[in-house]
Amino acid sequence: MADASSLLLALQMGDSAFPSGGFGFSWGLETLKHDGLVHDGAGVTAFARAQLRWRWACADRPVLRAALAAKGDLDRLGALDREVEAMSLAAEQREGSRRLGRALVRSHVTMGTPGAAAFQAAQRAGRVLGHLPVAQGVVWGGAGLDVTGAEAVSAFAVAAGIGQAAVRLALVGPVEAQAMIADLRGVIATLLAQPCPERPHAFVPAAEIAVMRHESGDARLFAN
Amino acid sequence: MTAATTSHPGAARVGIGGPVGSGKTALLEQLIPRFAARGTRLAVITNDLVTREDAERLRRSGLIAPERVLAVEAGACPHTVIREDPTLNLDAADLLEERFSPLDLILLESGGDNLASTFSLELVDHWLFVIDVAGGGDIPRKKGPGVVQADILIINKPDLAPHVGVDLDAMVAEAKAVRGDRPVLVTNCRSGEGVDAVVEAIARDVLFDGAA
Numbered sequence: 001m002a003d004a005s006s007l008l009l010a011l012q013m014g015d016s017a018f019p020s021g022g023f024g025f026s027w028g029l030e031t032l033k034h035d036g037l038v039h040d041g042a043g044v045t046a047f048a049r050a051q052l053r054w055r056w057a058c059a060d061r062p063v064l065r066a067a068l069a070a071k072g073d074l075d076r077l078g079a080l081d082r083e084v085e086a087m088s089l090a091a092e093q094r095e096g097s098r099r100l101g102r103a104l105v106r107s108h109v110t111m112g113t114p115g116a117a118a119f120q121a122a123q124r125a126g127r128v129l130g131h132l133p134v135a136q137g138v139v140w141g142g143a144g145l146d147v148t149g150a151e152a153v154s155a156f157a158v159a160a161g162i163g164q165a166a167v168r169l170a171l172v173g174p175v176e177a178q179a180m181i182a183d184l185r186g187v188i189a190t191l192l193a194q195p196c197p198e199r200p201h202a203f204v205p206a207a208e209i210a211v212m213r214h215e216s217g218d219a220r221l222f223a224n
Numbered sequence: 225m226t227a228a229t230t231s232h233p234g235a236a237r238v239g240i241g242g243p244v245g246s247g248k249t250a251l252l253e254q255l256i257p258r259f260a261a262r263g264t265r266l267a268v269i270t271n272d273l274v275t276r277e278d279a280e281r282l283r284r285s286g287l288i289a290p291e292r293v294l295a296v297e298a299g300a301c302p303h304t305v306i307r308e309d310p311t312l313n314l315d316a317a318d319l320l321e322e323r324f325s326p327l328d329l330i331l332l333e334s335g336g337d338n339l340a341s342t343f344s345l346e347l348v349d350h351w352l353f354v355i356d357v358a359g360g361g362d363i364p365r366k367k368g369p370g371v372v373q374a375d376i377l378i379i380n381k382p383d384l385a386p387h388v389g390v391d392l393d394a395m396v397a398e399a400k401a402v403r404g405d406r407p408v409l410v411t412n413c414r415s416g417e418g419v420d421a422v423v424e425a426i427a428r429d430v431l432f433d434g435a436a
Contacts, residue, residue: 019309024299102318103311110346124322168300221273223297223312 006149013140014153016160021103025096026165026222027051028210033169034217037206044166045180048159049187050204056158057191059087059202060133064154067137068147072115074122077138081129087200088131090211092224099223101135108139115142151192159184165222235267235327236430237317239306239343241370242354244336247380249278250413251354251422252333256287258423264431265328267292267320269313271305273335292324302335310347328431339368350430352422356381361390364399371399376425377408383415 002010012018029047032038038047063080070076088094102123108116119138123130133154140150163177172180211224240248252268259266268288270279272295279295282288294316298305305312317330332348334341343351353374355363358381364371371377377399385392392410399408407425411418427433 017308019311021309021312021315023301023304023309024297024312026299099312099315102315106311106314106318165299221297221300223299 002149006144006146009144010149010153013143013145013149014156014160016157016164019103019107021100022157022161023164024223025100025161026169027093027096027162027224028204028207028214029162029165029171030169030222030224031210031214031217032206033171035210035213037210038171041166041172041176041180044162044171044177045183047207048162048180048184051158051162051207052155052184052187052191055202055204055207056155057194058197059084059200060154060158061151061191062197062200063131063133064137064150065147065196067134068141068150070137071141072118072138074118074127077119077134078122078128080134081131083200084131084134085129087202090208090215090224092215093208093211096211096224097131097133098129101130101132104132105130105135105139108142113139113142115139148192152188155188155191156185159188168221234321234325235265235317235330236350237330237332237348238426238430239332239334239348239351240354241306241334241337241341241343241351241374242378243338243356243359246336246354246356246359247378247411247413248333248336248354249281251352251378251380251411251419252282252331253285253287254411254413254416254419255331255423255426256282256285258419259329260288262423262427264427265324265326267294267324267327267330269294269296269316269320269330269332271296271298271302271313271333271335273298273300273302278333292320294320298335302337303341306332306334306347307342307344310344313347329426337370339363339366339370341370342373350375350426352376352378354378354380356384357390357392357395358384358388361385361392361395364395364402367402372402375406375429376422377403377406378422379408379410380413382410382418383412 105120109120116139122128159181163181166172167177272278276295282293283290296312296316353370409421
């Protein structure tokens with residue numbers, strides 16, 4: 001088990017109360033519910049498993065890892081950002097990732113996290129786009145999280161975010177959501193034990209189609 | 225003016241909160257042309273809860289350039305997006321300032337909420353809370369944080385008082401009693417009656433301009 005200070009740092013970075021805007025995003029779940037394609041806990045769990053296995057583990061994870069390794073090198077971070085931009089098919093997915101990246105960095109700038117202000121300045125100058133996994137690598141690295149901690153917090157945030165969105169969409173109850181997240185912890189642990197892909201790639205077509213359909217849909221509790 | 229806990233450069237930010245249907249969007253529609261007439265450079269953020277209706281209503285109103293209105297979705301959490309985690313609204317304000325600098329004022333309309341709703345002073349410099357007569361004459365004495373803590377409390381729809389059995393004078397008196405020295409203004413946001421006083425208060429206390 002990690003030492004206490006590392007564990008406390010990971011708890012703070014992964015706290016759903018940390019101001020970073022994640023509560024406003026469902027990553028397609030709102031539309032999938034609206035279309036009747038996800039209507040219960042089993043559907044939410046399947047959605048979350050797919051997001052973790054076929055998006056987070058193979059796309060977000062290698063980008064996060066590379067962003068941590070870049071140690072503030074804005075040229076490398078900018079190249080990572082452009083790769084995420086090119087890989088993100090749906091407009092609300094691209095914009096959502098950039099919005100959340102900006103929101104996360106903004107909070108860390110206010111807190112004085114090393115590296116955050118320089119990255120925000122580069123964002124505002126158009127040198128980097130600030131996609132979420134890139135921003136996470138910058139600020140979590142600046143805060144002192146190591147690769148293991150950052151990957152665990154990032155993956156957990158995906159699971160917890162889906163669980164919270166599912167509760168607010170009345171797809172599951174709050175305790176049922178926690179039971180789902182407990183199950184997903186096992187999924188995350190298995191993924192973390194596997195080698196990290198060198199190049200990011202993703203395949204979550206149902207979620208991507210849902211995010212695209214959300215752009216013109218009436219159901220807008222969430223930003224995507 | 226209430227001191228912000230986190231200062232920020234650029235435009236002053238004023239929040240407008242209050243229950244569903246109390247008249248927040250109608251107040252915005254009355255405020256925008258008045259500030260425009262004063263030469264105030266303005267942008268607006270709305271926190272629609274379920275749709276983009278409030279943002280679209282303002283964009284189509286002809287009162288303000290549509291691109292100066294941004295909608296921020298609240299993820300079904302109208303409290304959170306203006307208080308516990310205002311980062312999405314802060315990001316929207318940053319974008320408006322980048323695109324339309326220099327701005328003097330950003331008005332930020334909350335999604336319809338309840339009497340416990342308050343704005344974080346990390347998000348806004350000043351905030352208004354709008355209640356309406358038809359919501360019940362007893363609202364002020366319930367001492368909700370929105371009613372008590374807002375920089376300005378607005379009681380809207382006074383013309384409905386006789387139709388809903390509310391004693392308007394007593395409602396205003398109770399509002400003043402629970403708020404101490406903080407102002408209570410009465411508006412009719414359909415006719416515009418009383419709105420000039422809101423503009424004057426914002427101009428004086430937020431824009432530091434006495435020439436309203």
